[in-house]
Amino acid sequence: xxxxxxxxxxxxxxxxxxxxxxxxxxxxxxxxxxxxxxxxxxxxxxxxxxxxxxxxxxxxxxxxxxxxxxxxxxxxxxxxxxxxxxxxxxxxxxxxxxxxxxxxxxxxxxxxxxxxxxxxxxxxxxxxxxxxxxxxxxxxxxxxxxxxxxxxxxxxxxxxxxxxxxxxxxxxxxxxxxxxxxxxxxxxxxxxxxxxxxxxxxxxxxxxxxxxxxxxxxxxxxxxxxxxxxxxxxxxxxxxxxxxxxxxxxxxxxxxxxxxxxxxxxxxxxxxxxxxxxxxxxxxxxxxxxxxxxxxxxxxxxxxxxxxxxxxxxxxxxxxxxxxxxxxxxxxxxxxxxxxxxxxxxxxxxxxxxxxxxxxxxxxxxxxxxxxxxxxxxxxxxxxxxxxxxxxxxxxxxxxxxxxxxxxxxxxxxxxxxxxxxxxxxxxxxxxxxxxxxxxxxxxxxxxxxxxxxxxxxxxxxxxxxxxxxxxxx
Ligand SMILES: NC(=O)c1ccc[n+]([C@@H]2O[C@H](COP(=O)([O-])OP(=O)(O)OC[C@H]3O[C@@H](n4cnc5c(N)ncnc54)[C@H](O)[C@@H]3O)[C@@H](O)[C@H]2O)c1
Numbered sequence: 071x072x073x074x075x076x077x078x079x080x081x082x083x084x085x086x087x088x089x090x091x092x093x094x095x096x097x098x099x100x101x102x103x104x105x106x107x108x109x110x111x112x113x114x115x116x117x118x119x120x121x122x123x124x125x126x127x128x129x130x131x132x133x134x135x136x137x138x139x140x141x142x143x144x145x146x147x148x149x150x151x152x153x154x155x156x157x158x159x160x161x162x163x164x165x166x167x168x169x170x171x172x173x174x175x176x177x178x179x180x181x182x183x184x185x186x187x188x189x190x191x192x193x194x195x196x197x198x199x200x201x202x203x204x205x206x207x208x209x210x211x212x213x214x215x216x217x218x219x220x221x222x223x224x225x226x227x228x229x230x231x232x233x234x235x236x237x238x239x240x241x242x243x244x245x246x247x248x249x250x251x252x253x254x255x256x257x258x259x260x261x262x263x264x265x266x267x268x269x270x271x272x273x274x275x276x277x278x279x280x281x282x283x284x285x286x287x288x289x290x291x292x293x294x295x296x297x298x299x300x301x302x303x304x305x306x307x308x309x310x311x312x313x314x315x316x317x318x319x320x321x322x323x324x325x326x327x328x329x330x331x332x333x334x335x336x337x338x339x340x341x342x343x344x345x346x347x348x349x350x351x352x353x354x355x356x357x358x359x360x361x362x363x364x365x366x367x368x369x370x371x372x373x374x375x376x377x378x379x380x381x382x383x384x385x386x387x388x389x390x391x392x393x394x395x396x397x398x399x400x401x402x403x404x405x406x407x408x409x410x411x412x413x414x415x416x417x418x419x420x421x422x423x424x425x426x427x428x429x430x431x432x433x434x435x436x437x438x439x440x441x442x443x444x445x446x447x448x449x450x451x452x453x454x455x456x457x458x459x460x461x462x463x464x465x466x467x468x469x470x471x472x473x474x475x476x477x478x479x480x481x482x483x484x485x486x487x488x489x490x491x492x493x494x495x496x497x498x499x500x501x502x503x504x505x506x507x508x509x510x511x512x513x514x515x516x517x518x519x520x521x522x523x524x525x526x527x528x529x530x531x532x533x534x535x536x537x538x539x540x541x542x543x544x
Contacts (some may be wrong), residue, residue: 101170105339105523106513109150111242112529120498121330121332121532125227125254127491134159134202134226136193136217137209138167139301141231144472145208146171147367148481150426154489158198161186165303193217197224198360204488207231208258210304211316215240218255221239222247223348227254229484232319234258234314235505238403238525245527248498256484256494259323260472261400265464265477267324268457270404270411275537276327278407278425285328288389288401294353309350309370313510314342315390316370322504323496325386327538329405332499336532340378342511344371349393376511378524381532388507418442419451430454459483459540483540492541502527 111492113119133147133155139162149155158176158386165187186192197205199219205221207214207230215235218228229279230232235241236255248255266415274282282321297306309316329335349372351365372393378386389401409421419440430450460467463482467475478537487494514522526532 078512079221095397105521107523108510108513108525110529111246112524113249114246117246119528120248120252120254121528121531122493123252123254124491124493125252125488128154128203128489130154130156131204131488132156132158132202133204133487134161134196134199135206135208136161136196137207137213137231138162138164138171139208139218140251140299142208143167143171143174143205144477145481147174147178148470148472148478149374150174150180151478152482152485155485158202159184159186159191159199161196162191163187163192171280178410188511189334194220197221204229204484207260209384210301211236211308212304216242218244222251222253222255225251225253227256227488229254229256229258231258233317233505233508234501236308236316236508238506238509241502241505241527245498245502247342254488254494254497255498255501257504258480259282259317259319259496259500259504260476260480261320262323262327262495263459263476263483264324264474265452265460265476266411266413266417267402267454268460269455270325270402270413271328272457273409273411273419273451273455274404274406275539278409278421278451278455279404279406279411280422280425282328282384282406284385284387284403284405285325286387286389286401286403286488287323287325287389288399289317289320289396290389290391290401292395292398293392294349297353306350309392310368312508312512313344313369313374313515314509315373315374315388315507317390317392318376318388318507318511319504321388321390321402322386322507323398323500324402325388325404326419326503328499329380329384329386329464330536330538331503332526332528332532333538334526334533335380335382335384336526337378337503338381339521339523340376340507340510340514341519341521342374342376342514343519344374344515347372347393354391371515374511374515376507376514382461389525394420412442419448419501426451427454458542486543487541490543492543495540498534499527 160183164166168185168187186196205226205228207217214230218230221228347368351368354360354365374389374390399414404411408425412418467478470478472478510522
């Protein structure tokens with residue numbers, strides 16, 4: 071945090087401490103009361119927002135990839151199945167990873183790409199090429215913002231793996247660069263394309279749940295088997311140094327879309343809490359021979375929870391846990407006035423009977439909304455509300471794969487929108503909102519779970535677009 075931020079912060083904290091906690095219900099959503107605020111930098115003169123940004127149609131999208139570790143080569147492979155793309159360049163610190171990825175192109179019968187490796191900065195040469203339209207980044211978290219900003223400054227659109235930014239300073243710098251250059255900056259959040267999430271989004275958009283008031287999401291995934299595989303141990307080291315929800319986007323993405331964030335609603339404030347860390351420090355002691363005192367210097371809590379309240383008086387609950395022996399879960403729950411959806415551990419819907427048409431269910435006895443609808447009704451609902459994206463892409467997505475197909479759909483949609491001059495499914499403000507949980511939840515936790523304002527990253531434009539929608543050419 072810079073000095074100005076800190077002073078402002080302290081001032082608000084003093085106010086916070088001296089206020090009487092006697093808040094009327096009507097005041098409780100007033101974003102100016104009892105919150106810690108971070109600085110919202112003014113939009114530079116002459117710069118305009120990129121809400122609904124469209125850029126000229128492209129027949130072929132020419133792509134350069136940076137970061138070919140565990141995640142990157144899968145993206146290169148998926149692109150070999152997407153029409154209207156050309157894989158122009160590949161970059162990684164390690165030449166052997168570039169070479170191994172070239173074999174994906176060989177196997178697909180495509181020409182080899184230009185190769186960049188061997189230095190920390192080789193990726194800059196890739197960004198400087200004049201025959202690339204899109205830079206696709208799958209490196210560690212600490213490089214994301216720098217690479218996105220540089221690529222946009224070189225006139226490229228950027229797509230970046232999650233989380234695309236780790237601090238508020240990085241987020242504002244990415245927004246300012248996207249606005250200045252009028253380039254797309256998309257975060258590669260795949261979970262918004264999962265079958266259950268996208269079908270549920272469609273149901274919500276058709277009013278099946280009534281008014282959606284609450285959503286939940288999470289990243290609960292025991293990464294014990296993976297820690298040793300990240301290049302230079304970047305992921306464990308990041309968790310060691312930073313408290314808060316450092317990986318919020320898988321939970322946030324689907325929740326944010328169903329809540330229409332910056333498309334008619336916005337997050338006002340959040341509070342966060344975490345448990346002490348135990349399993350990772352114990353792992354460091356047992357597996358890495360670290361002494362107990364150093365191991366327990368670990369910053370990131372075992373379980374972190376963030377609760378968010380929106381302008382339209384709705385709530386979102388996001389969780390993070392990468393070390394407990396729990397089954398994988400992204401939670402994903404949606405609670406509306408007329409219905410409810412739940413993804414883990416078993417997908418299900420609960421609905422008021424009036425929300426289900428006769429063509430979907432023969433048995434209204436099961437629809438009291440006291441329990442889940444039967445499996446038959448659920449299947450019928452999912453068939454009826456299958457999203458257009460899935461209707462068009464499901465078969466190909468399952469063939470190509472990548473987390474069951476959602477990775478392919480994500481890449482396909484990015485290229486489809488670029489080729490057709492359409493707004494992307496996820497814009498730079500989505501990136502900002504979903505990534506902001508990292509630093510904002512840390513600030514809350516470090517101040518005894520005090521409320522922290524969520525900045526309006528659109529700087530006044532959050533209500534211009536009404537309702538989240540995917541764009542189609544026809
Ligand atoms: N969306 C998902 O489901 C999902 C799944 C896995 C990983 N991810 C994300 O993908 C990203 C990459 O994760 P990973 O598991 O592949 O990590 P990794 O450590 O396996 O790979 C990172 C790669 O980046 C390269 N790299 C680092 N600095 C570089 C530089 N200066 N120039 C060029 N290359 C550089 C490394 O050499 C390495 O090959 C992370 O952001 C992660 O969170 C997302």
